[in-house]
Amino acid sequence: MVVKLTIAYQGTRYAGWQHQTNALSVQEVVETALGALLGDSVRVHGAGRTDAGVHAHGQVAHFRLDRPFPMRGLVHGGNHRLPDDVRFLTAERMPADFHARKSALGKSYEYRIFRGAVVPPRQAGHAAHIPHPLDLVAMRQALSGLRGVHDFTAFASAGGSHDDPHRRIYAATLDEDDALLRIRVLGNGFLRGMVRALVGTLVDIGRGRRPADDMGRLLTGRPRGEAGPTAPAAGLALERVFYPPD
Numbered sequence: 001m002v003v004k005l006t007i008a009y010q011g012t013r014y015a016g017w018q019h020q021t022n023a024l025s026v027q028e029v030v031e032t033a034l035g036a037l038l039g040d041s042v043r044v045h046g047a048g049r050t051d052a053g054v055h056a057h058g059q060v061a062h063f064r065l066d067r068p069f070p071m072r073g074l075v076h077g078g079n080h081r082l083p084d085d086v087r088f089l090t091a092e093r094m095p096a097d098f099h100a101r102k103s104a105l106g107k108s109y110e111y112r113i114f115r116g117a118v119v120p121p122r123q124a125g126h127a128a129h130i131p132h133p134l135d136l137v138a139m140r141q142a143l144s145g146l147r148g149v150h151d152f153t154a155f156a157s158a159g160g161s162h163d164d165p166h167r168r169i170y171a172a173t174l175d176e177d178d179a180l181l182r183i184r185v186l187g188n189g190f191l192r193g194m195v196r197a198l199v200g201t202l203v204d205i206g207r208g209r210r211p212a213d214d215m216g217r218l219l220t221g222r223p224r225g226e227a228g229p230t231a232p233a234a235g236l237a238l239e240r241v242f243y244p245p246d
Contacts, residue, residue: 002094003074005044007059010085012125012234017050017059026086030061033081038069047100047241048107051193053233055126058240062100106170108186108239111199111231116179127180128235134206136174142205142215143172146185146198150219154227155201157193165191165221184239193230201228
């Protein structure tokens with residue numbers, strides 16, 4: 001039986017989703033909790049990596065279970081054995097060919113920027129602090145150019161495992177809620193560090209350091225060094241992974 005888990009976590013104290021040899025990962029604590037619950041070693045496969053410090057509201061993973069077990073028991077029993085900053089939201093039986101990464105159609109990410117002079121506790125660790133004037137019109141203009149298929153080489157961190165730098169972006173928006181900005185990007189896939197590099201470039205545009213139409217130039221396979229800096233990990237969260245309907 002293949003089980004699909006939807007998982008939320010606060011990534012602050014983790015070295016990302018993926019197993020690390022010398023640091024604690026979310027994958028490790030999930031496998032440890034499931035192993036303690038089921039009395040056997042478990043290997044989970046995630047829909048994708050999140051970098052160190054990045055959060056998730058809807059990460060997806062799957063694993064194989066060789067005996068009957070109630071899905072509700074997986075959620076509650078697993079959460080009882082997980083640290084407070086990681087939680088199973090749902091567990092579902094899936095077809096035998098389901099794979100958290102290979103079956104996914106796309107993902108959505110949200111990046112939060114707090115512009116106030118003082119970051120309130122509820123935003124601390126979940127938003128980048130940028131207390132500078134930002135030209136939101138220029139930032140939205142730049143975001144509108146992301147839709148479609150582009151070469152995102154300029155926004156890919158070194159060390160990624162991708163063979164093809166082209167990705168399709170379905171939607172990219174910027175919403176304003178008082179001092180909080182929410183940048184949301186929905187695409188069929190993302191390169192390592194891509195969203196944070198996009199945000200760093202958008203902030204450059206918002207601060208007048210580069211024109212809005214520079215985004216189009218960067219989407220033609222330019223070197224990483226020509227785009228903006230990598231935005232802090234704390235502002236980024238994986239919102240949702242999308243799959244075909246049953």
